[in-house]
Amino acid sequence: MTSDDLAAFAYGLPKAELHVHLEGTLEPELRFALAERNGIELAEKTVDEMRATYVFDDLTSFLAVYYPAMAVLVTADDFDDLAWAYLERARANGVRHVEMFFDPQAHTSRGVAFDTVIQGLRRAVVRAEAELGIDAALVLCFLRDLPTDSAMATLEEALPYRDWIVGVGLDSDERDNPPTKFEAVFRRARAEGLRLTMHCDIDQVGSIDSIRWVLEELRVDRIDHGTNIVEDPALVEALVGSGIGLTCCPVSNSFVTASMKGAEMVDLLARGARVTLNSDDPAYFGGYVADNYVRLAEQYALGRDTLAQLAINSFEASWLPAERVAAYVAEVREFVAAQ
Ligand code: ADE
Numbered sequence: 001m002t003s004d005d006l007a008a009f010a011y012g013l014p015k016a017e018l019h020v021h022l023e024g025t026l027e028p029e030l031r032f033a034l035a036e037r038n039g040i041e042l043a044e045k046t047v048d049e050m051r052a053t054y055v056f057d058d059l060t061s062f063l064a065v066y067y068p069a070m071a072v073l074v075t076a077d078d079f080d081d082l083a084w085a086y087l088e089r090a091r092a093n094g095v096r097h098v099e100m101f102f103d104p105q106a107h108t109s110r111g112v113a114f115d116t117v118i119q120g121l122r123r124a125v126v127r128a129e130a131e132l133g134i135d136a137a138l139v140l141c142f143l144r145d146l147p148t149d150s151a152m153a154t155l156e157e158a159l160p161y162r163d164w165i166v167g168v169g170l171d172s173d174e175r176d177n178p179p180t181k182f183e184a185v186f187r188r189a190r191a192e193g194l195r196l197t198m199h200c201d202i203d204q205v206g207s208i209d210s211i212r213w214v215l216e217e218l219r220v221d222r223i224d225h226g227t228n229i230v231e232d233p234a235l236v237e238a239l240v241g242s243g244i245g246l247t248c249c250p251v252s253n254s255f256v257t258a259s260m261k262g263a264e265m266v267d268l269l270a271r272g273a274r275v276t277l278n279s280d281d282p283a284y285f286g287g288y289v290a291d292n293y294v295r296l297a298e299q300y301a302l303g304r305d306t307l308a309q310l311a312i313n314s315f316e317a318s319w320l321p322a323e324r325v326a327a328y329v330a331e332v333r334e335f336v337a338a339q
């Protein structure tokens with residue numbers, strides 16, 4: 001495949017995105033526009049100046065840039081505009097279904113009401129179905145570097161909006177904040193009928209123990225990142241047997257660790273794991289979901305069949321009803337057959 005053919009195939013391929021933080025899709029241009037609308041003065045005056053501040057080499061240094069940028073998100077319209085801008089880009093990346101993370105505590109801790117956040121996001125979700133043909137769902141993420149009580153209070157605040165949320169996740173700084181810290185919150189969320197996923201970030205202290213616990217004890221419905229599972233072949237077998245998806249983010253990995261961790265993804269795929277490709281925080285890492293397909297394919301000489309398998313995995317690892325999954329998988333096969 002020429003690089004043009006590869007890009008056209010990767011962009012056109014119908015796919016689901018299962019690991020994208022809406023706050024991580026806040027592009028500098030929108031950040032400036034929202035700052036102006038809300039009368040907030042920013043230190044930087046141009047997009048280039050702003051991008052020049054996006055300097056990070058690990059998760060902690062990334063988060064130190066990511067959270068302050070959210071100060072421009074104040075009204076329901078701001079959250080609507082944020083989600084809408086992402087959804088339009090997602091459409092151009094061949095996304096047919098998306099399960100999007102949002103971080104309510106990053107906003108309620110600044111005095112923005114939970115209701116404001118979710119009403120704005122929900123408006124974009126509803127419009128996306130009507131105007132973009134994307135079915136979009138929201139996944140509420142708890143910030144693992146805040147106390148457990150705060151997560152539980154956030155879950156309770158979310159319950160009146162239960163029908164607008166498909167599941168819960170766990171993000172932010174994993175160091176000293178293992179999944180076990182949130183066992184009670186996640187068990188409660190499951191009792192409320194929500195799906196469960198958790199970040200098991202790359203190369204953390206105790207990564208393999210965290211992965212084992214979420215898979216075998218808590219029994220999550222998906223794992224975000226999780227490629228350190230290759231350290232334990234028996235656990236890989238358990239993962240494959242469970243059919244649980246891993247939401248991998250090669251471009252993001254290359255910013256917060258020394259590599260894309262592509263070799264691990266390719267190896268896990270070959271062993272039958274439900275590996276999926278996703279963008280994580282594309283406004284900061286410079287690649288939306290189709291770019292993640294392109295980058296992995298270029299580096300590991302992946303062919304169309306492998307990319308199509310990754311797209312099929314993305315639907316099979318989603319939380320859509322079985323008949324919708326089957327319909328989207330058929331769409332992938334039709335797309336490939338028409339090439
Ligand atoms: N929050 C936003 N992006 C994240 C990431 N890549 N890892 C953990 N928490 C996050």
Ligand code: ZN
Binds near residue numbers: 019021171199224280
């Ligand atoms: Zn993430």
